[in-house]
Amino acid sequence: MSPRLSQKIAFALLFLATLLVVLPVAVILFIIVAKGASALSWDFLLTMPRDGMTAGGILPAILGTLYLVLGAVLFAVPLGVAAAVYLVEYSSDNRFSRLVKLAIVNLAGVPSVVYGLFGLGIFVTFFRFGASILSGALTLGIMILPVIITSAREALESVPRHFRTVSLSLGASRWQTVRHAVLPHALPGIMTGMILGLGRAAGETAPILFTVAAFYLPRLPQSLFDQTMALPYHLYVISTQVPGIPENVRYGTGLVLLALVLLLNLAAIVLRARFRRKKKW
Amino acid sequence: MSAPGVAIETRGLDLFYGDFQALTRVELQVPEREVTALIGPSGCGKSTLLRVFNRMNDLIEGARVGGTVLVGGEDIYAPGADLLRLRERVGMVFQRPNPFPLSVYENIAFGLSVHRLAPRREHDMIVEQALRDVLLWDDLKDRLQRSALALSLEQQQRLCIARVLPLKPRVLLMDEPCSALDPIATLHIEELMRQLKRDYTIVIVTHNMQQAARASDRTGFMYLGKLVEFGETARIFTHPRQELTENYIRGRFG
Numbered sequence: 001m002s003p004r005l006s007q008k009i010a011f012a013l014l015f016l017a018t019l020l021v022v023l024p025v026a027v028i029l030f031i032i033v034a035k036g037a038s039a040l041s042w043d044f045l046l047t048m049p050r051d052g053m054t055a056g057g058i059l060p061a062i063l064g065t066l067y068l069v070l071g072a073v074l075f076a077v078p079l080g081v082a083a084a085v086y087l088v089e090y091s092s093d094n095r096f097s098r099l100v101k102l103a104i105v106n107l108a109g110v111p112s113v114v115y116g117l118f119g120l121g122i123f124v125t126f127f128r129f130g131a132s133i134l135s136g137a138l139t140l141g142i143m144i145l146p147v148i149i150t151s152a153r154e155a156l157e158s159v160p161r162h163f164r165t166v167s168l169s170l171g172a173s174r175w176q177t178v179r180h181a182v183l184p185h186a187l188p189g190i191m192t193g194m195i196l197g198l199g200r201a202a203g204e205t206a207p208i209l210f211t212v213a214a215f216y217l218p219r220l221p222q223s224l225f226d227q228t229m230a231l232p233y234h235l236y237v238i239s240t241q242v243p244g245i246p247e248n249v250r251y252g253t254g255l256v257l258l259a260l261v262l263l264l265n266l267a268a269i270v271l272r273a274r275f276r277r278k279k280k281w
Numbered sequence: 282m283s284a285p286g287v288a289i290e291t292r293g294l295d296l297f298y299g300d301f302q303a304l305t306r307v308e309l310q311v312p313e314r315e316v317t318a319l320i321g322p323s324g325c326g327k328s329t330l331l332r333v334f335n336r337m338n339d340l341i342e343g344a345r346v347g348g349t350v351l352v353g354g355e356d357i358y359a360p361g362a363d364l365l366r367l368r369e370r371v372g373m374v375f376q377r378p379n380p381f382p383l384s385v386y387e388n389i390a391f392g393l394s395v396h397r398l399a400p401r402r403e404h405d406m407i408v409e410q411a412l413r414d415v416l417l418w419d420d421l422k423d424r425l426q427r428s429a430l431a432l433s434l435e436q437q438q439r440l441c442i443a444r445v446l447p448l449k450p451r452v453l454l455m456d457e458p459c460s461a462l463d464p465i466a467t468l469h470i471e472e473l474m475r476q477l478k479r480d481y482t483i484v485i486v487t488h489n490m491q492q493a494a495r496a497s498d499r500t501g502f503m504y505l506g507k508l509v510e511f512g513e514t515a516r517i518f519t520h521p522r523q524e525l526t527e528n529y530i531r532g533r534f535g
Contacts, residue, residue: 162375
């Protein structure tokens with residue numbers, strides 16, 4: 001086969017593979033928008049559900065998901081980044097640090113429903129937080145910890161070694177070095193992990209099933225210890241548990257969830273771009 | 282204590298990396314406000330010796346030091362010696378220019394911000410002085426907020442020298458500071474060293490013998506972890522007392 005021909009075939013195959021990845025996303029988006037757009041209105045976004053969810057809006061579910069996601073990120077990002085800093089900058093390669101790394105990998109592989117059970121056992125029952133936003137946010141936070149830690153570790157490890165050497169040679173302590181010479185340059189990578197975690201936390205149903213999500217609760221949560229509706233669970237409920245929900249409401253709810261995740265990601269990406277200074281090395 | 286006029290002194294200095302002995306019984310007195318060059322073939326321990334003086338070898342796992350090292354008369358390996366204070370007093374310039382990917386200004390102010398050495402309103406003045414000391418001020422005064430990585434390699438290396446000056450060090454350690462630079466830039470840095478030695482003690486590691494001959498006042502020749510010969514540069518290069526030294530500077534090995 002001539003190199004020119006094999007080059008063409010390779011190109012065609014690679015392009016096809018890329019197309020096959022993009023296509024389902026595009027189709028999903030198209031179907032959801034086509035079937036759900038007609039349900040969208042300010043009323044739908046900003047009012048309570050009525051008549052056993054067959055009418056009215058989905059405000060409590062939107063706010064509930066927003067609270068849960070923000071709570072999960074607020075809990076998991078500081079904890080995860082601190083753990084990553086310890087693993088990369090402080091711990092030497094010993095049995096303990098290897099154990100921690102192994103645990104993180106395993107944590108990432110745990111099915112989300114198991115996180116739900118874990119949250120039920122620890123936060124709802126043991127700490128007596130009850131089925132509440134606090135329990136749900138902590139459960140989601142633990143679920144996204146592996147993503148946060150792993151991406152933060154990679155971000156820290158990609159900061160060139162000489163930044164640390166120079167900083168230490170200037171008489172900075174280990175912590176000052178991390179704080180001034182390493183973390184600022186790892187921030188964009190850390191934010192990437194945050195964005196991934198954010199999307200995951202917003203979309204998961206199983207972890208919130210036992211820990212926070214209310215089947216039908218047409219009022220806004222008043223405190224961290226209240227139950228709340230949440231978009232993914234609400235979507236599940238109106239799609240399978242309650243008969244007679246108009247199709248465009250179901251797809252509209254999905255569309256809102258999608259838009260919410262995109263919006264949160266967009267905010268995080270804008271923030272990341274502001275942190276990403278002249279990063280060239 | 283060291284004798285007056287001695288900036289750095291080692292007594293019976295041994296250094297091990299695990300089982301490997303990298304330095305053996307090094308006895309050295311580096312005079313103040315002079316340029317001292319350490320030469321020798323690769324792996325002879327000259328960079329290791331340099332990194333003893335600001336304890337950067339501490340970062341290498343399994344590195345152990347024996348003997349005594351005095352900087353400014355203080356035993357820097359004594360229990361309780363202030364490591365961070367030592368590195369403020371003994372600045373280091375590395376082989377490759379390695380500014381942070383920050384602006385020129387932020388690079389020079391890095392030490393100031395970390396150590397909170399001066400109130401922020403004095404930073405401008407200190408940054409200007411540091412840049413003047415390395416003869417960069419006129420070139421860069423309008424570009425202080427530009428990325429340091431946009432500078433030429435020579436300017437970057439000057440910047441790296443300027444970066445240690447705000448800490449008011451007594452000693453500058455330079456680890457092959459010109460090996461990434463072209464010959465003209467090399468001469469410029471050597472000229473800068475001659476100016477800086479009025480205020481600082483400079484120890485430079487180089488495997489460029491011409492550089493040692495041109496730029497230093499004293500030269501130490503190292504081989505296999507030992508300081509074979511140490512003395513005035515002119516004498517070392519014209520009348521070496523050791524055969525090893527002579528063979529090396531005549532280019533018979535290395």
